[in-house]
Amino acid sequence: MSYVKRVNHELSALINRQDGLATVEQLAAHDFDRATVYRRIKSGQWRRLLPTVILTSNGHPTRRQLLVAGLLWGGPSAAIDGVDACAWYGLRPAGLDPARVHIVVPWGTVVRSRGFVVVRRTMAEITMVSRSRLRYVDAATAVLVAARAAASNATAIDVLSRALQTQLVSVHDLLRVRASIGDKGCGRVDGALVAVGVGVRSPAEKVNRDLILTSKVLPEPRWNQWLDLGDGGSLVCADALWDDAGMVEEVLGRKWHAWGEQFENTEARRARMVAADLVVQGVTPTQLSSRGATVLTRLEQTYLRNAGRGMPAGVRLVDPPLRRGDG
Numbered sequence: 001m002s003y004v005k006r007v008n009h010e011l012s013a014l015i016n017r018q019d020g021l022a023t024v025e026q027l028a029a030h031d032f033d034r035a036t037v038y039r040r041i042k043s044g045q046w047r048r049l050l051p052t053v054i055l056t057s058n059g060h061p062t063r064r065q066l067l068v069a070g071l072l073w074g075g076p077s078a079a080i081d082g083v084d085a086c087a088w089y090g091l092r093p094a095g096l097d098p099a100r101v102h103i104v105v106p107w108g109t110v111v112r113s114r115g116f117v118v119v120r121r122t123m124a125e126i127t128m129v130s131r132s133r134l135r136y137v138d139a140a141t142a143v144l145v146a147a148r149a150a151a152s153n154a155t156a157i158d159v160l161s162r163a164l165q166t167q168l169v170s171v172h173d174l175l176r177v178r179a180s181i182g183d184k185g186c187g188r189v190d191g192a193l194v195a196v197g198v199g200v201r202s203p204a205e206k207v208n209r210d211l212i213l214t215s216k217v218l219p220e221p222r223w224n225q226w227l228d229l230g231d232g233g234s235l236v237c238a239d240a241l242w243d244d245a246g247m248v249e250e251v252l253g254r255k256w257h258a259w260g261e262q263f264e265n266t267e268a269r270r271a272r273m274v275a276a277d278l279v280v281q282g283v284t285p286t287q288l289s290s291r292g293a294t295v296l297t298r299l300e301q302t303y304l305r306n307a308g309r310g311m312p313a314g315v316r317l318v319d320p321p322l323r324r325g326d327g
Contacts, residue, residue, distance in 0.1 A: 152188075208283065225238050226238075
């Protein structure tokens with residue numbers, strides 16, 4: 001009769017903590033040598049997900065099991081990185097592939113990309129946030145790394161702007177991380193950081209800013225300036241504000257403004273600004289791309305009619321509200 005090796009209580013607890021996964025080294029520490037592991041894989045009881053990471057069942061791994069496997073492959077200093085960490089923070093940037101896992105490891109770690117795991121090595125300190133047995137890089141690192149890997153300038157700006165619009169990170173957070181990761185591959189993300197650093201919060205706003213800066217009439221406005229309208233309601237953020245004319249311009253993209261509750265909120269905010277006696281102009285990304293000269297002329301004419309009147313009584317420029325996690 002052949003001997004069937006049993007998983008002891010201690011190993012079973014370890015496997016349960018790791019969502020049904022174990023490394024070859026962990027199994028060996030509990031007397032499951034490589035030959036025994038190989039027999040279980042060959043018989044179809046277990047599956048090898050990575051050279052040293054074993055799924056102790058024969059089913060298809062879940063997304064969470066792939067994340068755990070990536071961390072086991074990377075070792076105790078690894079963290080989930082880039083687009084995958086962004087997804088955990090509530091963002092879903094372009095390029096997110098549920099069949100792949102991005103991790104970051106310290107520079108001296110020998111592990112490299114393998115199978116479904118993409119490994120980034122860094123000389124910077126890895127700041128981690130742990131939740132439900134998984135380790136993620138901090139939000140600013142996740143966002144900046146995802147933007148650096150973006151396929152286009154517009155996509156990079158979109159990644160950064162979403163994180164800023166939701167107050168997940170601040171410009172200061174992004175610049176801090178940028179200073180720590182070195183210059184390799186950062187040409188595109190540096191351009192995106194310039195855009196968001198002056199207050200631009202979306203690709204369309206970047207186009208809008210570039211258009212306005214060509215004007216010989218319009219001074220550069222305050223970008224994404226928060227306002228207290230003095231009506232007892234919540235603060236509003238003006239995409240562009242010429243405070244000497246009491247004039248606001250809003251870039252109305254479908255992604256953020258056109259659907260459902262976002263549309264209702266946009267219209268309500270616009271109505272409040274008009275009621276506060278602000279001059280409000282709206283522009284869409286399509287208008288910017290196809291009729292930029294017309295948009296600019298309209299802005300210039302509106303500005304000239306209102307220049308010098310100043311801000312309406314009761315409307316105040318205020319600092320941005322505290323972002324999530326700030327005290």
